[in-house]
Amino acid sequence: MARYDCxxxxxxxxxxxxxxxxxxxxxxxVAVTLANWLDARFGRQPIWIELLVYIGLGIIWxxxxxxxxxxxxxxx
Numbered sequence: 001m002a003r004y005d006c007x008x009x010x011x012x013x014x015x016x017x018x019x020x021x022x023x024x025x026x027x028x029x030v031a032v033t034l035a036n037w038l039d040a041r042f043g044r045q046p047i048w049i050e051l052l053v054y055i056g057l058g059i060i061w062x063x064x065x066x067x068x069x070x071x072x073x074x075x076x
Contacts, residue, residue: 009071016072019065031057 007015035053038045045053062069 009074012068013072016065016068019068024061027061031061 034057035050038053
C-alpha cells in the first residue's frame, strides 16, 4: 500500500490531477468493458443487479486512492 502522507501537498495535488485525467478515464473504459462482458456472458440482469454492479464499480476505484485525495482542497 502506498504511503501518500509522506509526500508534500504540491506533489499530492499533481499526482491526484494525473490520476483524475489519465487513470479515471482508463478505469471507466475497463468498467464499461466489464459490464458489457457480464451482459454478453450472462444475459441482461434485473435492474437492481445492474445498479449494484455500477455502484460497486463506481466506489471501488476510489478505495485505493482515498489517502491521496484526502486534504487536496486545503491551502498550502
